[in-house]
Amino acid sequence: MQLVDTHVHICFDSFQDDLDLVAQRWREAGVIRLVHSCVEPKEFGKFQAIADRFPEVSFAVGLHPLDVDQWTPALGEEIRRLAQSDRRVVAIGETGLDFFKSDQIEQQYACLEAQLAIAVALDLPVIVHCRDAAAAMAERLGDFCDRQTAAQGRSLRGVMHCWGGSPEETQWFLDLGFHISFSGTVTFKKAEQIKASAAMVPSDRLLIETDCPFLAPVPQRGKRNEPAFVAHVAQEVANLRQISVVELAQQTTHNAFELFRLPVNRSATLQSPGDEAIGAVAFALGRCPAASLLE
Numbered sequence: 001m002q003l004v005d006t007h008v009h010i011c012f013d014s015f016q017d018d019l020d021l022v023a024q025r026w027r028e029a030g031v032i033r034l035v036h037s038c039v040e041p042k043e044f045g046k047f048q049a050i051a052d053r054f055p056e057v058s059f060a061v062g063l064h065p066l067d068v069d070q071w072t073p074a075l076g077e078e079i080r081r082l083a084q085s086d087r088r089v090v091a092i093g094e095t096g097l098d099f100f101k102s103d104q105i106e107q108q109y110a111c112l113e114a115q116l117a118i119a120v121a122l123d124l125p126v127i128v129h130c131r132d133a134a135a136a137m138a139e140r141l142g143d144f145c146d147r148q149t150a151a152q153g154r155s156l157r158g159v160m161h162c163w164g165g166s167p168e169e170t171q172w173f174l175d176l177g178f179h180i181s182f183s184g185t186v187t188f189k190k191a192e193q194i195k196a197s198a199a200m201v202p203s204d205r206l207l208i209e210t211d212c213p214f215l216a217p218v219p220q221r222g223k224r225n226e227p228a229f230v231a232h233v234a235q236e237v238a239n240l241r242q243i244s245v246v247e248l249a250q251q252t253t254h255n256a257f258e259l260f261r262l263p264v265n266r267s268a269t270l271q272s273p274g275d276e277a278i279g280a281v282a283f284a285l286g287r288c289p290a291a292s293l294l295e
């Protein structure tokens with residue numbers, strides 16, 4: 001089974017002492033690639049250092065909606081510059097709206113809008129954080145997409161990460177072309193609306209993540225979360241969709257490679273030549289694994 005954890009924060013201090021062991025465990029769990037999300041551009045050097053150590057790590061750059069007091073147009077320029085400076089950047093974000101913990105609503109809108117513009121300009125997907133703000137988010141994204149269409153610009157693509165909305169809200173973002181990513185919260189007993197959403201997302205729009213170190217899934221709830229635990233998310237979402245976890249892993253891994261245009265994992269490919277899942281992903285994307293090793 002091969003998994004992609006599409007949202008991690010392993011640059012945080014809580015991983016400083018044992019990241020080698022954490023990596024060993026994610027490899028044992030079948031996690032072949034990780035997408036490191038970005039809270040603030042200052043973290044960028046840490047992502048590069050982590051990806052140097054663990055080549056399966058790709059990363060994003062952006063500013064989190066709870067850090068919008070840092071926002072300036074110059075910081076937007078910095079995000080754009082960093083995104084173009086390293087080919088391991090696969091997304092812009094995380095950006096979004098958080099009305100649960102912040103009332104800096106106008107700043108959040110400005111910061112979101114600027115990062116959406118960077119994402120389409122650079123043809124990168126956007127990682128969206130949305131908490132207690134689904135209606136406002138759907139409206140903003142819808143407006144942005146309409147303006148892109150009117151200007152015959154490139155269409156916006158991205159993912160609603162750590163998704164916690166109802167099926168009705170989920171449909172708003174599916175209609176906008178977005179992917180939907182489920183985290184450990186889908187395993188929580190009382191998360192009925194998240195479970196219902198995880199059951200209804202079309203298989204070609206579904207992603208999984210840990211959002212580690214936060215929100216560890218059952219049966220690790222309350223502990224520090226880590227990428228290996230994405231296997232518990234996979235199992236729960238597979239149960240909800242009444243498919244095997246192997247099938248769920250194939251679908252979500254394929255979707256992650258496609259949305260983020262992830263490189264085929266050099267070390268995994270070399271360790272298991274002829275590996276069918278990697279071959280299938282590469283084939284589906286019209287890419288030969290052997291060719292990508294030469295890049």
Ligand SMILES: [Zn+2]
Nearest residue numbers: 007037094211
């Ligand atoms: Zn995050």
